[in-house]
Amino acid sequence: MRERPYKKLLRLNQSEKDRLLYLSKSTGLNQEQVLRKALMNAPLLERPTADYLKMSYQISALGNNLNQLAHVANVSGNANNTDLLIARQIMEKVWMYIKGGGVP
Numbered sequence: 001m002r003e004r005p006y007k008k009l010l011r012l013n014q015s016e017k018d019r020l021l022y023l024s025k026s027t028g029l030n031q032e033q034v035l036r037k038a039l040m041n042a043p044l045l046e047r048p049t050a051d052y053l054k055m056s057y058q059i060s061a062l063g064n065n066l067n068q069l070a071h072v073a074n075v076s077g078n079a080n081n082t083d084l085l086i087a088r089q090i091m092e093k094v095w096m097y098i099k100g101g102g103v104p
Contacts, residue, residue: 010035055097062097066090 012020023034028047037044048056069087073079079087 059094059097062090062094 020031020034023029023044024031026046027034027044029037029044034044066087069079069083069090073083
């Protein structure tokens with residue numbers, strides 16, 4: 001048996017149709033999924049852009065590097081000047097990504 005056996009006809013004017021198409025394209029959901037989410041008061045979130053995904057990956061990689069430095073400092077009980085300088089450079093790169101400038 002089908003999960004959703006009931007069908008309903010929905011009539012829209014032009015602006016409603018345009019809005020439904022826009023929501024479908026911007027969220028990556030098909031029109032039926034958009035309508036179902038709207039019916040259930042679920043949030044309709046826009047699909048992340050390729051640039052956003054790339055930035056998220058870069059920030060995650062920088063965070064990994066920073067975590068490795070913190071781990072070494074915790075194990076050894078101290079952090080030398082080189083480690084602190086590297087940590088600062090990593091945080092500056094993260095800040096550049098967050099500001100939208102990317103890494104130079």
